[in-house]
Amino acid sequence: MATSDSKAAPEPQPFETLRWRGELPGELILLDQTLLPGEETYLVCRTVSDVFGAIRRLSVRGAPAIGIAAAFGVIVGIQEATRSEEDLTRAFQETVDRLAESRPTAVNLFWALDRMKARFAELSGKPPVEKVQRLLDEARQIHEEDRQQCEAIGRHGAELLSDGHRVLTHCNAGALATGGLGTALAVVYSAVRDGKKVSVYANETRPLLQGARLTAWELQRSHVPVTVICDGMVGTVMRQGRIDAVVVGADRITARGDVANKIGTYTVSVLAKTHGVPFYVAAPESTFDFATLHGDDVTIEERAAEEITQGFGPRTTPDDIDTYNPAFDITPAENITAIITDRGVIRGPTEEKVRVHFGR
Amino acid sequence: MATSDSKAAPEPQPFETLRWRGELPGELILLDQTLLPGEETYLVCRTVSDVFGAIRRLSVRGAPAIGIAAAFGVIVGIQEATRSEEDLTRAFQETVDRLAESRPTAVNLFWALDRMKARFAELSGKPPVEKVQRLLDEARQIHEEDRQQCEAIGRHGAELLSDGHRVLTHCNAGALATGGLGTALAVVYSAVRDGKKVSVYANETRPLLQGARLTAWELQRSHVPVTVICDGMVGTVMRQGRIDAVVVGADRITARGDVANKIGTYTVSVLAKTHGVPFYVAAPESTFDFATLHGDDVTIEERAAEEITQGFGPRTTPDDIDTYNPAFDITPAENITAIITDRGVIRGPTEEKVRVHFGR
Numbered sequence: 001m002a003t004s005d006s007k008a009a010p011e012p013q014p015f016e017t018l019r020w021r022g023e024l025p026g027e028l029i030l031l032d033q034t035l036l037p038g039e040e041t042y043l044v045c046r047t048v049s050d051v052f053g054a055i056r057r058l059s060v061r062g063a064p065a066i067g068i069a070a071a072f073g074v075i076v077g078i079q080e081a082t083r084s085e086e087d088l089t090r091a092f093q094e095t096v097d098r099l100a101e102s103r104p105t106a107v108n109l110f111w112a113l114d115r116m117k118a119r120f121a122e123l124s125g126k127p128p129v130e131k132v133q134r135l136l137d138e139a140r141q142i143h144e145e146d147r148q149q150c151e152a153i154g155r156h157g158a159e160l161l162s163d164g165h166r167v168l169t170h171c172n173a174g175a176l177a178t179g180g181l182g183t184a185l186a187v188v189y190s191a192v193r194d195g196k197k198v199s200v201y202a203n204e205t206r207p208l209l210q211g212a213r214l215t216a217w218e219l220q221r222s223h224v225p226v227t228v229i230c231d232g233m234v235g236t237v238m239r240q241g242r243i244d245a246v247v248v249g250a251d252r253i254t255a256r257g258d259v260a261n262k263i264g265t266y267t268v269s270v271l272a273k274t275h276g277v278p279f280y281v282a283a284p285e286s287t288f289d290f291a292t293l294h295g296d297d298v299t300i301e302e303r304a305a306e307e308i309t310q311g312f313g314p315r316t317t318p319d320d321i322d323t324y325n326p327a328f329d330i331t332p333a334e335n336i337t338a339i340i341t342d343r344g345v346i347r348g349p350t351e352e353k354v355r356v357h358f359g360r
Numbered sequence: 361m362a363t364s365d366s367k368a369a370p371e372p373q374p375f376e377t378l379r380w381r382g383e384l385p386g387e388l389i390l391l392d393q394t395l396l397p398g399e400e401t402y403l404v405c406r407t408v409s410d411v412f413g414a415i416r417r418l419s420v421r422g423a424p425a426i427g428i429a430a431a432f433g434v435i436v437g438i439q440e441a442t443r444s445e446e447d448l449t450r451a452f453q454e455t456v457d458r459l460a461e462s463r464p465t466a467v468n469l470f471w472a473l474d475r476m477k478a479r480f481a482e483l484s485g486k487p488p489v490e491k492v493q494r495l496l497d498e499a500r501q502i503h504e505e506d507r508q509q510c511e512a513i514g515r516h517g518a519e520l521l522s523d524g525h526r527v528l529t530h531c532n533a534g535a536l537a538t539g540g541l542g543t544a545l546a547v548v549y550s551a552v553r554d555g556k557k558v559s560v561y562a563n564e565t566r567p568l569l570q571g572a573r574l575t576a577w578e579l580q581r582s583h584v585p586v587t588v589i590c591d592g593m594v595g596t597v598m599r600q601g602r603i604d605a606v607v608v609g610a611d612r613i614t615a616r617g618d619v620a621n622k623i624g625t626y627t628v629s630v631l632a633k634t635h636g637v638p639f640y641v642a643a644p645e646s647t648f649d650f651a652t653l654h655g656d657d658v659t660i661e662e663r664a665a666e667e668i669t670q671g672f673g674p675r676t677t678p679d680d681i682d683t684y685n686p687a688f689d690i691t692p693a694e695n696i697t698a699i700i701t702d703r704g705v706i707r708g709p710t711e712e713k714v715r716v717h718f719g720r
Contacts, residue, residue, distance in 0.1 A: 037678040170592075201684075204668065204676075206566060206590035212668070212677045220678050227682040228668055230566035232530075232591035232624025236689040239626060264592025266599065267631060274630050308564065308572070308588055312672030316564075317572045318397035318580050322587040324561075329596040 015040065015221055017065055017176050020072050020140065024132060025079045028072040032059045033176060037217040048077040048095050055102035055109070062177020063251070064146045064284075067108030070099050071139035074116045075132065082128040092120055105301075111286075112142055143179045149284040150180030152342035154190030157247065157282055160338070160345070161191040161198055165244040168234065170203045171262035172214040173249025173282065175222075183249040183282040185218070187340060192224055199225035201243060205264060206231055207307035207325065231264050238275040246272045247340075250283040255360075257333030257349025258295025263326050269335035278337040285341055290360045293351065295330035303327045375400065375581055377425055377536050380432050380500065384492060385439045388432040392419045393536060397577040408437040408455050415462035415469070422537020423611070424506045424644075427468030430459050431499035434476045435492065442488040452480055465661075471646075472502055503539045509644040510540030512702035514550030517607065517642055520698070520705070521551040521558055525604040528594065530563040531622035532574035533609025533642065535582075543609040543642040545578070547700060552584055559585035561603060565624060566591055567667035567685065591624050598635040606632045607700075610643040615720075617693030617709025618655025623686050629695035638697040645701055650720045653711065655690035663687045 018030045021044075028045040034057055035041050043059055045051045051073035054060050060069045077095025081087045096113050103109055119138045123131045161167065167188055174185035181189045191198045200219055205211035212228050219226040229237060237243055246268055252260040259265070259281050272279040292298060305323040309315055317323075338347045339354075346357050354360075378390045381404075388405040394417055395401050403419055405411045411433035414420050420429045437455025441447045456473050463469055479498045483491045521527065527548055534545035541549045551558045560579055565571035572588050579586040589597060597603055606628055612620040619625070619641050632639040652658060665683040669675055677683075699706045699714075706717050714720075 038675065203592070204566070206564070206592060209676050216681050217678045220681060225682070227684050228677050229684050230591065230624070230668060232563070232566060232627050233684065233686070233689075235627030235630050236623065236686065237684065239690075263590070263596065267592050267595030267627070270595050270634050271627060271630055274634065308590060312674055312676055314673050315398065316569050316672065317588050318577045321576050321580060322585070324587050324589050324593065324597065326593070326596065329593075330599075 015175075015218070018060060018069055018072070018179065020075070020136070020143075024136060026075070026136075028069065028076055030054050030060050030069060031176070033061055033214065034059050036176075037213050045073070045076055048073060048098050051076055052098055052102045055099070062172070063106060063108040064178040065176070066103060066106050067112035068139070068143045068146060068179045070102075070109050071112045071116055071142045073099050074113070075136050075139055078135070079132055082132060085128060088128040088131060115142065146178055147180035149342040150178050150182055150186045151190075153183055153282050153284065153340055154181050154186030156342075156345050157187030157280065157340040158190035158194055158196070160278070160280060160340070161187065161196060161245060163196040165191070165196070166199050166201060166242055168201045168203065168237070168243045168246045168268065168277075169215060170211060170248050170265050170268055171205045172210040172218075174215055174218045176214050176218050177249070183284070184247045185215070187247050187280070187282050188219075188224060189222065200227070201237060202226050202228050203231050203234065203264065203268070204228055205262060207311050209311070210262070231267070234268055235271050238271050238277055243275075243277050246277060246279045248281055250281050250287050251328055252292075252298060253281070253283055253288045253339065254292045254295050254298070255288070255290045255354055256293050256351040257336060257339060257346070257354050259331045259333075259336065259339075260295060260298045260300070260328045261331065263329050266329040266331045266335075269331040273335050279335060280338050280340055281331075281336055282340040285343060285358060288354070288358065290355070290358075295332060298328075298330060300329070301327045375535075375578070378420060378429055378432070378539065380435070380496070380503075384496060386435070386496075388429065388436055390414050390420050390429060391536070393421055393574065394419050396536075397573050405433070405436055408433060408458050411436055412458055412462045415459070422532070423466060423468040424538040425536070426463060426466050427472035428499075428503045428506060428539045430462075430469050431472045431476055431502045433459050434473070435496050435499055438495070439492055442492060445488060448488040448491060475502065506538055507540035509702040510538050510542055510546045511550075513543055513642050513644065513700055514541050514546030516702075516705050517547030517640065517700040518550035518554055518556070520638070520640060520700070521547065521556060521605060523556040524558075525551070525556070526559050526561060526602055528561045528563065528597070528603045528606045528628065528637075529575060530571060530608050530625050530628055531565045532570040532578075534575055534578045536574050536578050537609070543644070544607045545575070547607050547640070547642050548579075548584060549582065560587070561597060562586050562588050563591050563594065563624065563628070564588055565622060567671045569671070570622070591627070594628055595631050598631050598637055603635075603637050606637060606639045608641055610641050610647050611688055612652075612658060613641070613643055613648045613699065614652045614655050614658070615648070615650045615714055616653050616711040617696060617699060617706070617714050619691045619693075619696065619699075620655060620658045620660070620688045621691065623689050626689040626691045626695075629691045633695050639695060640698050640700055641691075641696055642700040645703060645718060648714070648718065650715070650718075655692060658688075658690060660689070661687045
């Protein structure tokens with residue numbers, strides 16, 4: 001390990017969620033998030049099974065990060081199959097089919113695989129070795145675009161934070177979920193990079209504790225002061241005047257600006273509104289679903305009872321107890337101060353403002 | 361185990377948090393709450409050390425239940441010391457001093473011990489055997505008064521619930537915390553006994569999970585339908601119209617009706633107000649602190665970080681992370697629809713209404 005220069009400002013995000021190592025043949029390196037926060041171990045993926053297993057086991061998670069991992073996963077699967085055009089086409093098809101089964105509901109996974117398929121079709125007639133090289137370029141481009149989107153979100157969002165601000169966030173919408181600085185946490189990292197002293201309160205985010213496990217880990221590693229609280233404490237920390245702004249990510253945003261995000265987000269939005277704390281949602285354009293107007297038309301997945309009854313080892317409820325475990329909730333646009341996108345900030349979102357903002 | 365009669369209405373509370381078994385000499389029987397919800401095991405306390413250990417280890421918890429256990433604990437300590445007056449006086453003093461050290465901040469513990477001391481003084485001059493008998497009567501009286509307060513709270517509160525109501529509660533203010541039906545849960549049990557179909561949503565109540573572990577257990581054992589949710593889900597279940605009323609207990613209520621209760625209560629009160637859900641607090645007169653006007657003058661204990669960082673067993677945050685872990689929060693009177701006491705209901709509590717209600 002290199003010795004750090006104690007005079008230099010700490011570099012935000014001194015870890016890599018995922019990257020391609022080498023040229024061709026190369027390998028996909030992934031931070032194994034199943035071992036966080038206890039261990040920082042990197043997986044080396046040299047076969048499609050390695051990549052498939054890593055996505056399925058949640059070693060890599062977060063919609064953008066999964067998409068990027070799948071794009072590089074395609075290269076892992078085809079880079080040795082360059083003896084003939086038939087050989088490469090068969091390997092490409094097998095790889096794409098396999099990876100598509102890793103997380104059946106992950107939108108970015110299909111989006112990334114479709115983009116690799118489209119590029120493969122465009123390259124028809126090129127020699128196999130050249131095709132693989134161009135597809136690696138495409139995967140790198142997908143990664144680079146995600147990084148730039150994160151940067152842009154961070155840049156626009158940082159203007160909303162002042163020196164000394166204390167930001168509350170929920171779940172993990174950070175570098176661990178993307179190929180760059182994250183979405184919600186990009187706003188924090190970017191403000192810190194601008195020299196503002198910003199600290200974070202991280203909701204632990206039951207049932208899966210992504211806040212306690214992942215957000216706390218990446219902020220600590222990035223030298224951003226972070227305090228973990230339980231989700232029910234949000235009202236009290238706001239009442240005590242400890243929070244200057246809320247910044248969260250989004251799984252989907254409707255045309256009128258309603259936000260589907262991790263369960264617990266809506267509760268935070270109500271508390272923010274009551275206490276006059278600005279509530280910001282950070283997400284790239286690709287998170288917007290212009291075909292859906294109202295949040296209540298988004299289908300909410302219900303997850304297994306065990307996440308509540310034995311979330312972290314021992315059972316903490318009686319046997320055969322009823323639970324209710326929605327994975328996401330809907331925060332209506334009326335509770336949102338502004339949506340921070342890679343293409344600028346939409347204040348007081350409405351259908352008209354969202355459509356005008358994106359020209360959709 | 362006796363065969364249950366399937367035609368009879370299920371009896372609420374088919375377990376006993378604590379009871380005195382036999383006459384003199386007898387023993388204190390305690391439900392060991394440290395083993396809940398996995399195991400229903402009763403501790404037999406035959407020595408002061410048994411009682412001291414049970415209170416200290418939280419085998420018995422909840423302010424009223426601790427007070428009653430301490431009163432019977434005095435009898436455990438003195439019932440064999442009847443050879444002489446000096447013998448009894450020494451045993452009484454040693455027992456009281458020892459039990460007073462079991463939970464140094466439990467108000468009801470000292471209240472119950474002081475009451476036993478006062479009774480002991482009144483009995484001056486009586487023969488030792490009679491003194492012990494009268495002190496056992498006093499301990500039974502303390503238990504009986506608590507049971508009657510719970511009944512009265514339940515009776516007054518049940519009038520506020522209608523057939524089919526779904527009640528949200530936080531933490532455990534039930535039979536497990538008192539010598540009777542509880543405070544908040546007495547309202548539920550009493551409504552059920554009146555023939556109303558009432559069901560409960562139990563907040564799991566991080567960090568110590570009293571809702572998931574204790575409230576879920578006692579309601580399930582009492583055949584009251586209960587659904588466990590995570591604390592951050594409250595906003596969404598209210599927005600979905602699943603909650604008709606909130607009923608919680610209280611650790612302390614000020615003269616103007618501000619309520620100190622388990623951390624997370626304030627968050628629920630804000631959500632209830634926003635969604636037009638009535639928010640009720642259930643507590644006996646003894647919970648009122650007429651010498652304190654404002655909730656913000658109540659000192660809030662901060663508890664150990666480990667409750668957040670390894671609350672489920674394995675560590676779920678990075679090492680050396682900052683946490684904020686207040687044990688209680690303050691719900692201002694303005695967020696409270698009514699306070700349900702053993703002496704009737706105070707609607708829209710204010711200082712005037714509270715003082716007039718109790719003649720204080």
